[in-house]
Amino acid sequence: MPFPDLNLFTAVHLLFLSAWACALLLADLWIPKTHKPVTGWLAFAGLVITLGLVVAQLGARQAAFGGALATDGFSTLMNFIFIGAGMLSVLMALNYLRQHDLERGEFYPLLLFSIVGMMAMGMAKDLIVVFLALELLSIPLYVLAGFGRPRIESEEAGLKYFLLGAFSSAFLVYGIALVYGATQATSFAGIGMALDAGQATSPLLLAGVGLIMVGMGFKVAAVPFHMWTPDVYDGSPSVVTAFMSVGAKAAGFAALVRVLFDALAPLASEWGVVVATLAALSMVLGNVAAIAQTSMKRMLAYSSIAHAGYVAVAALIDAQGAQSNFSAGAAIFYLGAYALTNLGTWAVVLAVEKPGRMTTDVADYAGLGRTQPALAAAMTLFMLSLTGLPPSIGFVAKFYVFRAALEAGYTWLVLLGVVTVLISAYYYLRVIVVMWMKEGLGEAVLPRALNFTIWLTAVGTLVFGIVPGPLMNFVESSVRGIF
Template sequence: MIAAALIHPHGPYIDWAALSPLVALVGGSVVVLMVGLLRSRFARTQVVPFLTLVSLGVTIGFVIWQWHRHVAAISGALAFDQLTGTITLLVAAGGIAATLLSWRGQAPRESAHGDFYSMMLGSITGMVVLVAAQNLVTLFVGLELLSIPLYVLCATEMHRAASLEAGLKYLIVGSVGSATLVYGLALIYGATGSTDFSGIAGSISQGHSSDVLLLTGIALLTVGLAFKASIAPFHQWTPDVYEGAPTPVTAFMAVATKAAAFGVLLRVFDVMLPAEHLNWRPALLVLAAISIVVGNVGALGQSSLKRLLGYSSVAQAGYILAGVAVATTLGARATILYLVVYLLMNIAAFGAIVARERMTPYGDDFDAVAGLGAEDPWLAWPLTIAMLALAGVPATAGFIGKFFLIDALVGAGYTWLAILIVVGSMISLGYYLRVINAVWMRSAPGPSASAAAGVPVIAGGSPEADALGQTHIELRFAAVVFGGATVFFGIVPQPLFDLAQHAANTLSGAL
């Protein structure tokens, strides 16, 4: 890197090829914002999401192009390695799914299409920066770039109070999380005298390992990241925000934010702080255990599907955190594999839920999916598969993910946590099966009931736009594709293992 700088005296050398995924995202964000300003209704409602998809597709293409390069770009501030690549693929896939889910939805219409998709791309940019970050400053920049557009996205259904409430709640809680995190970063810098991950790791290994300042810093950093990853007991915002936010945004938050947050958790704990593992490992194990219990128990009594998935995401975060906490290569691989699986199952579920929200007057209540099995098998099966996969039933990717996690835990000697995961899965059956019961074993609420419930009048909404009963092909497409992928990777899981192995190889030097 130094040599490169010497050869080009005109300025620091920038490896544009390595940065190309980021360029595609930022460029896409700008272009989408501009096109959104056009007057043509067609341009706004159709071209904008299409360009968003193009931008994400190009990003994925660039990642695959750069797959085998390991580059430290921008003076070593960002690392484009296979971990970054994998997480970028995940968040881009999450973004594509979210774009499909919101294509003809309410949220982009109310918040101007260009702004909506531009912010989504901005948030994805933040995620990539966060995962690629190699020093504390970049990490914080990435985190804020991720979070701020999300605060806005949560509030994009401006005529629904719950959406605004969700945005505000997320803003306040998220800001507290960020503040905690930045305080932690400052303390770590104070203790080690470096903002660079490798510098910090070097400093710790030279004998600062039980410095109180450092330990406090690590604790605050952990709390800050736990807020983002909705790990209990820092999860209180999750159900409310998941319920209030527009459903496509919820889906995006569930899968993409989680992937980015766990990507950075892996990076922080396994690259920056491996020498400290005696101190942070018990803490993470306990957090994982709490999340599993709190998430699974909390989900039991919910009547809103989105709240249910919110609590379920807390529980799933606990499972994934267990993979980080064991701090072995196997654990890192299990974490990444589970992130992929988690994306597949959740998008399948959210696709079906969004479709039902537009077809019935029940929103995300259980009534919305009652009798779905008889009415619409192409939505019922993806939803059923997603629920079974989340519960960890064989022949779905969820089983493979859980199997690998338990394998990693037992291999590292944490059988008690493996048993807890199993117990959590048992409890989780109690609520996942309720969804399946509603889909297959209840009949649809009668038409009279739906008339009585009525559609809440949305000020400013045009009647044709608010009309219910529309079936949208792209929702069905997303649900079926991701549901099918859940089953496919449950039967042929080796590609996922290979991907996880590539991604975790980056970390294996540190472990």
């Protein structure tokens, strides 16, 4: 039995970041309590270096660990999203943790570990790796969700997330086992070969696929596996929620896209219906339920459920499989756009959040347009982008996604999608109404790192909304020919 080709260079960023996180965990012990931001900056530095490593891999297409992991355009793009989300989360956390008296050093290493898990999910070419990566991503997140202790909401959030996460992981594992039973393989390549050999409709295989999709659906917070989302989002420290809503969702989709497009493409006509249904349910329920929320964080939680639906719209494929590149690109672009806009939104939420209170009501934003016009303007832009109105990246992303679905023949889904966009306008606009048209104090604290985050995301949201071409080309060319 030959030793498998590890090809460590391909996974160098994974290895580096894991090592950096371990080192940081130790280093933190020597950092005095008054200087905890140093840990944060060290984490940031680690992410910058990782980013450099990912950039160095641009254009590469290699497999590692005997084909269990792959570095290709898709994973690179996803890595950008994960690292970017991580960097912005660190920036936001620097002040947030101090403000809420949560400055404990383990926060940053946990964040980095979670990012490692996400990156691994994007690279996974084997179901076992998917599962490992999922756990690596999730476990630090469970801890982070409960990081607000001793606040009861945060502890409850952590516990709920953990319990339900474990529950859904079980489905994933069971699904992997069934698929293995049906195809004698856990690698995507192996599953693909088995399918080509004509085991497409074996009940065992299909049941496995279904269970895998359940596991992923939980991670991306798609209806009906979404119920944990509002409670966990609301209860977790806001900065964790920000990171989770972007990173975990993106990672979940990354794996889903890999599994569906890479391994299960021949079964597209089977799982396409399920994905479309999940997408439809998520768009409708997420958006409609968001309307009734008064808490900003809960509203954004339902909004994130809805956005999972929009991404899922892109993760479709027509029966012939002809449009797969296209829709994968659309999904990635949408995830990136959502990450950018949503992190900006959360940055504003952090700015408005009062010290010692972990939730914010939409009503707290009243008068922000008068006291902090720039901040309110940025928030307005984010809200418009989340709605999908031009000129913002959110519009381009929706255009991209709907186009992909239309091309794949899912006209009904697109029509449903645009109707839910209209519904979503209602609650996103309400934030704008409150900020600009209601009287209130509209207090907000804007430390430098947070300010930078907001500026960066706002400019990105606007610029990529006006000149999306290069970014789209990059995405398209990166994923071309992978699936």
